[in-house]
Amino acid sequence: MTVFGLPIETLYLYMLIIAAALTIIYMLFGDVLEGIGEVIPIANPILILAFVTFFSATGYLLETLTSLSSLIIIFIAMLIAFILDTLLNVFILGPLASAEESLGYTEESLIGRVGKIIIPVPADGYGEVVIESKSGRISKPVTAYHNQPIPEGTEVLILDIKGGVLYAEPYSKDVLDA
Structure with a gap:
């Protein structure tokens, strides 16, 4: 079968090379395009590039290794690409996205935690506190609740x-022990 005057195997190979090149470019400069996935969730560039890569690789392999009809191969390649893309999204991209968020913290989550003063707090002034967490140390500005001085090294x-x-x-x- 020929498409645009090219054998379909060549077209699959060109698609594979272009998708691989775009994937590498996206990995290097992906932060610029990050907003596209938030505006249109279905248009996640990684999933689109993965689909094209899976489709073209499967199509190329089936065209060169089997004697099936090109239309059947297109259907099989689309089905395999859809399944692999779905598995990629569910088992790799989804957990990675939630893992990235779990390392962060909200300011409200700091209420009730214990920290250590690293810059003393003067009366009616500000100092700095360090709070230990699982993901590292959090340093924030602090003031006394009742406007009294708090010396350096004090746990608060x-x-x-x-x-x-x-x-x-x-x-x-x-x-607490008493």
Whole structure:
């Protein structure tokens, strides 16, 4: 079968080479196109490029290795590409997207946590606190909840957050043990 004056095997091979090149370019410059996937969720560039790659690779292999009709091969290649694309989305891209988000934190999740003052808090002023987490250390501006000074090295309990500033009070484990 010929399409646009080319044998269909050559067309599959050209599609495969172009899709591979675009995939490499997308991996290098993908942040520029990241918004497309958010505006139109079905138009995720990775899934489109993966579909074209799977389709062209399957079509090329079936054309060169079997004697099936080209229309049957197109149908089989589309079906295999759809199945592989779906598996890629469900088992690889989906978990990767949720794993990336799970390393982050929200400011509200810091309320009730214990941190350590690294820059002392003056009366009616601001300092800095470090909070240990599973994904690393979080450093945030802090002020005292009742406007009293808090010296460096003091453990504090985060009570509130307003405008990106943590409001904290000195924390002592002895109070809880009594």
